[in-house]
Amino acid sequence: MQEIAIRMTRRNHNAFVHLLGALESQGFDIGELLITKDFSEILKARSKVVLYSFFTEEIWDIEKEVKILKEKTNALLIAGGYHTTAMPKHTLNKLGFDIATIGEGEEVIFHLLKTLTENNFRITKELLGIKGLAFYLNGHFTFTGFARVDDFTKFPPFAETSRLIAPIEISRGCPFGCYYCQTPYVKGFRMRHRPIDQIVKYSKRMKDMRYITPNAFAYGSPGGILNLNKLEALLKALQPIRKEGRRLFYGTFPSEVRPEFIKPETLELLLKYADNRRLAIGAQSGDDEMFKAMHRMHTTENVRQAVEYMLEYDIEPVVDFIVGLPNETKESQRKSIEFMKWIIKKGGKVRAHYFMPLPGTPWARCKPSPLSEEMKKFLGRMAAKGYIEGSWGVQIELSKKLQRLIEEFYEESPSYVGDLRKIC
Numbered sequence: 001m002q003e004i005a006i007r008m009t010r011r012n013h014n015a016f017v018h019l020l021g022a023l024e025s026q027g028f029d030i031g032e033l034l035i036t037k038d039f040s041e042i043l044k045a046r047s048k049v050v051l052y053s054f055f056t057e058e059i060w061d062i063e064k065e066v067k068i069l070k071e072k073t074n075a076l077l078i079a080g081g082y083h084t085t086a087m088p089k090h091t092l093n094k095l096g097f098d099i100a101t102i103g104e105g106e107e108v109i110f111h112l113l114k115t116l117t118e119n120n121f122r123i124t125k126e127l128l129g130i131k132g133l134a135f136y137l138n139g140h141f142t143f144t145g146f147a148r149v150d151d152f153t154k155f156p157p158f159a160e161t162s163r164l165i166a167p168i169e170i171s172r173g174c175p176f177g178c179y180y181c182q183t184p185y186v187k188g189f190r191m192r193h194r195p196i197d198q199i200v201k202y203s204k205r206m207k208d209m210r211y212i213t214p215n216a217f218a219y220g221s222p223g224g225i226l227n228l229n230k231l232e233a234l235l236k237a238l239q240p241i242r243k244e245g246r247r248l249f250y251g252t253f254p255s256e257v258r259p260e261f262i263k264p265e266t267l268e269l270l271l272k273y274a275d276n277r278r279l280a281i282g283a284q285s286g287d288d289e290m291f292k293a294m295h296r297m298h299t300t301e302n303v304r305q306a307v308e309y310m311l312e313y314d315i316e317p318v319v320d321f322i323v324g325l326p327n328e329t330k331e332s333q334r335k336s337i338e339f340m341k342w343i344i345k346k347g348g349k350v351r352a353h354y355f356m357p358l359p360g361t362p363w364a365r366c367k368p369s370p371l372s373e374e375m376k377k378f379l380g381r382m383a384a385k386g387y388i389e390g391s392w393g394v395q396i397e398l399s400k401k402l403q404r405l406i407e408e409f410y411e412e413s414p415s416y417v418g419d420l421r422k423i424c
Ligand code: SF4
Pocket: 174, 175, 176, 177, 178, 181, 182, 183, 184, 214, 258, 282
């Protein structure tokens, strides 16, 4: 029997692939783990521990699985991911997990599994020495502190002995702190980068080369500025393996680029060294007042300029917008509509999302603004013509569920930076 099971899903695949690499590099035998995307296999296996990792948007499905596991097995259930870091009490008390991990997971997961294995898979006082855990010990809620990993690059992106691979996380952390985003509060405000030789080494195992980073053109910099030399050095170093037949996708799924990093110099690098001819950038609004309100730290002019540059270089702009932002007026929405129209007319693509208040962000308790009739009609018309992508319709319902969750179970979130600024 495999004593420890990992409940993989499409959404947590990348996270677990990296954690497997981290576990193995610290001496854990990952060959002993049951790793499956099939829930019935987990039920059948009757493992002593089951590991989950999920986002807040997934908690309603996760809750159902936990209920079944609690009824049919005696497994100790461990949760990690953005939701557990933001709402550890909710994770334990409402979702039904036995242990929540909080912060960056590479070290905490290794020490946790090792300690549990040594203690017959029971929650004991030995867990108190592991940073990054929340659990109940003798009926008392216990939080051992936020787990930080100063150097995430000491862990490989994937395990040597596993065939599972995923896009490589090349940079971690983000200095911008947009009020709707969980990233800086879980990964820190300081951007850290995986060294080029490691990226090259592990890219050789990929068919298409894809990377995870909050801002692909900020590679090698503290995050807020461009380091063109370092960026070019990385792209250049990947060329020999690109020539072996792998395609290099940079600044597009599953990563993106901030608009003010789109410049002739960066686009020239992309044309020279990468295979994608589209780039994803975050705009989020067409109103400068909203940029200030959400702490985006760029302007509509930055976005306009980025789109112009991309078109000049024959690169398709894919521009993200969030509609229904807190305190967004009809006038703000009108400005976003005008801006989206301009992008579409120029030949770009728009991806529209509805505002979702995420726990662990400064906007967690902010309410979305209703969409104006004009906005609803515009989005519907443009989507029907194929000019706008995105799932804002589904997200309206999800956003309501998130608001109810936060109203009912609000808790102060542990965060990388200590106290989280609260705006609403
Ligand atoms: S939305 Fe992007 S730029 Fe803003 S804080 Fe999150 S990762 Fe950073």
